[in-house]
Amino acid sequence: MERDSSPSDQFHRYKNLIQNGDNPDITKERQGASFNLYNMQCFVYENDHKLQRRQEILEFVESHREFDDPVHPHFLNRDEQIDRATRKCLAMVDNLDAIDVTDYFDEAPLYQLLTIGRELHCLSLHYGMFLPTIQVHTEKSLILGPFQMAASKAILGTFAQTELGHGSNLSKLETTATYDATTKEFVIHTPTMSAGKWWPGGLGKSANYAAVMAQLYTSGESKGPHLFMVQLRDNAHAPLPGVTVGDIGPKLGNNANDNGFLIFDHYRIPRRNMFMKYSKVEADGTYIPPPHAKLGFGAMVLVRLLMIRDQTCQLGAAAVIAIRYSAVRHSAVRQGEINEGEGEVQILDYRTQQYRLLPQLARSFPSSQRMRSRNSTSKYVTKQINNNANMELLPELHALSSGLKAVITWEVAQGIEQLRLSCGGHGYSRASAFPDMYAYAVGGCTYEGENIVMLLQVARFLMMIAKEVRSGNPKLAEIAEYIAKPDAVTARISSWKTCSDEDIIHDFEAVTRKLIFATFDRLTTLERTMKKKEAWNACSIDLCKAARMHVKTYLVKNFLARVRTCEDPASRTVMHTLAKLYAFDLISGGGGHFMKGGFLSEKQFNEVQLGIYEMLAAIRPDSVALADSWAISDLELRSVLGRRDGNVYPALLEWAQQSPLNQN
Numbered sequence: 001m002e003r004d005s006s007p008s009d010q011f012h013r014y015k016n017l018i019q020n021g022d023n024p025d026i027t028k029e030r031q032g033a034s035f036n037l038y039n040m041q042c043f044v045y046e047n048d049h050k051l052q053r054r055q056e057i058l059e060f061v062e063s064h065r066e067f068d069d070p071v072h073p074h075f076l077n078r079d080e081q082i083d084r085a086t087r088k089c090l091a092m093v094d095n096l097d098a099i100d101v102t103d104y105f106d107e108a109p110l111y112q113l114l115t116i117g118r119e120l121h122c123l124s125l126h127y128g129m130f131l132p133t134i135q136v137h138t139e140k141s142l143i144l145g146p147f148q149m150a151a152s153k154a155i156l157g158t159f160a161q162t163e164l165g166h167g168s169n170l171s172k173l174e175t176t177a178t179y180d181a182t183t184k185e186f187v188i189h190t191p192t193m194s195a196g197k198w199w200p201g202g203l204g205k206s207a208n209y210a211a212v213m214a215q216l217y218t219s220g221e222s223k224g225p226h227l228f229m230v231q232l233r234d235n236a237h238a239p240l241p242g243v244t245v246g247d248i249g250p251k252l253g254n255n256a257n258d259n260g261f262l263i264f265d266h267y268r269i270p271r272r273n274m275f276m277k278y279s280k281v282e283a284d285g286t287y288i289p290p291p292h293a294k295l296g297f298g299a300m301v302l303v304r305l306l307m308i309r310d311q312t313c314q315l316g317a318a319a320v321i322a323i324r325y326s327a328v329r330h331s332a333v334r335q336g337e338i339n340e341g342e343g344e345v346q347i348l349d350y351r352t353q354q355y356r357l358l359p360q361l362a363r364s365f366p367s368s369q370r371m372r373s374r375n376s377t378s379k380y381v382t383k384q385i386n387n388n389a390n391m392e393l394l395p396e397l398h399a400l401s402s403g404l405k406a407v408i409t410w411e412v413a414q415g416i417e418q419l420r421l422s423c424g425g426h427g428y429s430r431a432s433a434f435p436d437m438y439a440y441a442v443g444g445c446t447y448e449g450e451n452i453v454m455l456l457q458v459a460r461f462l463m464m465i466a467k468e469v470r471s472g473n474p475k476l477a478e479i480a481e482y483i484a485k486p487d488a489v490t491a492r493i494s495s496w497k498t499c500s501d502e503d504i505i506h507d508f509e510a511v512t513r514k515l516i517f518a519t520f521d522r523l524t525t526l527e528r529t530m531k532k533k534e535a536w537n538a539c540s541i542d543l544c545k546a547a548r549m550h551v552k553t554y555l556v557k558n559f560l561a562r563v564r565t566c567e568d569p570a571s572r573t574v575m576h577t578l579a580k581l582y583a584f585d586l587i588s589g590g591g592g593h594f595m596k597g598g599f600l601s602e603k604q605f606n607e608v609q610l611g612i613y614e615m616l617a618a619i620r621p622d623s624v625a626l627a628d629s630w631a632i633s634d635l636e637l638r639s640v641l642g643r644r645d646g647n648v649y650p651a652l653l654e655w656a657q658q659s660p661l662n663q664n
């Protein structure tokens with residue numbers, strides 16, 4: 001009797017049963033689109049140049065063999081994952097000048113995704129936080145000195161702030177930096193176990209320097225948390241005497257990153273290693289405070305803005321995968337017939353499936369659009385601060401970046417999970433990319449400011465505005481002008497086709513305003529009988545709700561405004577429906593707020609629900625083309641389910657074949 005064929009032979013036999021070329025269903029979807037894909041892509045990426053740069057970077061990476069993966073990364077253990085990421089990082093950095101990637105918001109994340117994938121790695125913190133810290137906090141005269149080494153990659157750094165005992169509450173960090181005027185040095189020390197730094201990325205094995213946040217003591221006085229440039233390892237990469245450092249072990253995701261711990265034992269650094277752009281310690285120990293108490297937190301604000309863009313792209317990619325898969329899922333396995341005898345349908349035709357996919361697709365657009373102009377706002381604010389110590393815009397930028405960070409990372413993580421579920425069993429496989437995507441995105445809910453803590457920062461800002469409005473003398477930031485508008489008693493929203501953008505904005509603003517003032521009134525009432533902080537705590541659930549609603553209103557307004565700038569009529573029509581779907585879905589999800597006090601009548605609420613169903617049907621024929629408008633290549637997507645050609649099944653077989661369990 002003949003021996004059983006090998007697993008590899010069996011795979012090939014199955015593969016040959018499946019057709020080559022693009023999946024016909026996905027081709028049909030593309031042919032049925034109501035708009036021109038190129039025009040839409042130019043709108044999504046703002047201009048043709050950005051689109052071309054995406055293509056250039058893709059072709060560059062694809063043509064360089066050092067970016068190839070000999071073994072699929074899903075089948076590597078942690079050591080191998082770290083090795084792979086490090087090898088890729090080196091290639092990525094070596095080629096940086098050749099491909100001329102300088103733009104941190106669009107090009108750098110793309111270049112990184114194409115070379116390494118969705119991973120935080122040994123260089124993430126160097127580029128993501130260490131360099132921004134240097135840029136934001138180093139005096140001009142020094143930026144070309146020792147700090148230039150960081151920019152030129154002569155040193156590799158991380159951002160060491162969080163401790164075992166404290167992460168959110170920076171004022172209670174325990175690591176100390178005590179100035180010794182006799183030697184003109186700071187003594188960095190870890191006085192307790194809970195003061196040990198814990199979490200910094202790239203710290204465990206890779207970084208030889210860190211920007212360390214420590215409580216400054218000078219002339220016997222405590223001056224609060226400040227940043228210091230600290231060398232951790234010598235030229236042979238061994239920890240320096242007085243420094244204990246290591247890896248904190250595997251995590252939910254991002255395991256190619258060596259997040260680490262760090263303990264100091266009376267470790268001395270020169271005085272000039274304090275980041276002294278805003279606050280200073282003179283040689284004799286005299287302390288010069290910064291022009292604004294929170295300027296020391298500036299790097300975090302910048303990175304929150306970077307994260308928003310980065311995270312939104314994850315949701316866009318997840319929507320692309322789920323929509324393409326839903327278009328091809330029926331050729332081999334059928335899920336049921338809608339009209340008996342008329343043949344089975346693509347799962348994309350189920351209204352429930354559309355309800356899972358399309359609001360997530362809609363959600364992925366406004367935040368990515370937004371960030372482009374936030375980027376310029378942040379540059380503007382930084383310039384104002386640098387030029388003439390103008391701090392006026394800082395609270396607004398802090399509130400906005402904190403709020404967007406909290407709302408978007410949460411929506412992205414929830415959205416990815418919803419999209420994963422929409423792909424059934426295959427969504428659970430790592431081949432789909434969803435598990436890695438989720439693990440990457442959900443980390444963003446915690447790092448760079450835990451989301452609830454961030455929402456409460458927005459709430460502080462809103463309560464301050466509410467107080468000013470009530471006092472009759474408001475000095476309002478642009479993002480808060482609507483809070484001073486007169487109350488509105490009834491909603492204007494009607495059918496999705498007839499209601500205007502102004503109606504939608506009116507209703508969102510009115511509901512948010514009401515929520516803000518209701519919370520403000522509750523807070524001030526409680527403050528009469530409680531200590532301020534107790535009253536704040538008692539109100540904090542409402543405070544978070546008001547903050548969320550404020551951010552969502554901001555996103556709705558900006559999505560609608562951005563759609564109005566679309567020059568191509570066909571693209572604008574589809575995008576406008578998508579923007580309305582986004583707004584209506586938020587109303588439907590936050591129905592309680594809108595119906596409170598009869599603001600939105602039951603009839604209007606039913607209109608909103610019906611509107612959603614109709615918009616799902618209207619967008620359905622364009623959904624694959626809309627997914628394509630993200631212009632994400634297969635290399636960037638890294639998903640078997642989301643392949644552009646729709647040939648999911650042979651690709652799944654091919655992927656499984658690489659499992660080490662199938663090698664013998």
Ligand SMILES: CCCCCCCCCCCCCCCCCCCCCC(=O)SCCNC(=O)CCNC(=O)[C@H](O)C(C)(C)COP(=O)(O)OP(=O)(O)OC[C@H]1O[C@@H](n2cnc3c(N)ncnc32)[C@H](O)[C@@H]1OP(=O)(O)O
Pocket residue numbers: 101102103104108109111112124125127128129159161162167168169170171201294295297298300301303306307310394395398446447448449450453454457460461464
């Ligand atoms: C080109 C290259 C190519 C190569 C490729 C390279 C690719 C590169 C591309 C990369 C892609 C991107 C991905 C990024 C990856 C990065 C990964 C990151 C990893 C994660 C890092 C981390 O995870 S790192 C640790 C972060 N850890 C926090 O994030 C702590 C949160 N905790 C707080 O941030 C404070 O603790 C908290 C709550 C504010 C209270 O601070 P507190 O207690 O001192 O203050 P209070 O609450 O008392 O507030 C007192 C008043 O200060 C006001 N205020 C407070 N902060 C302010 C501020 N910043 N600006 C202005 N105002 C501020 C406030 O609004 C009040 O104002 P008012 O009095 O007027 O109301």
Ligand SMILES: Cc1cc2nc3c(=O)[nH]c(=O)nc-3n(C[C@H](O)[C@H](O)[C@H](O)COP(=O)(O)OP(=O)(O)OC[C@H]3O[C@@H](n4cnc5c(N)ncnc54)[C@H](O)[C@@H]3O)c2cc1C
Pocket residue numbers: 125159160161162165166167168169198199200201254259443446447448449450451452453456
């Ligand atoms: C993947 C990853 C990478 C990271 N990388 C770095 C890094 O490179 N460098 C670095 O320094 N750190 C890093 N961190 C740490 C990260 O910044 C902190 O975990 C984060 O700031 C939250 O702090 P915490 O862990 O102390 O949480 P906690 O503050 O202890 O939060 C725990 C709970 O308490 C609640 N809570 C806390 N304070 C309040 C409050 N005032 N009011 C109401 N509720 C509150 C929170 O909402 C949360 O539910 C990383 C973390 C992760 C997960």
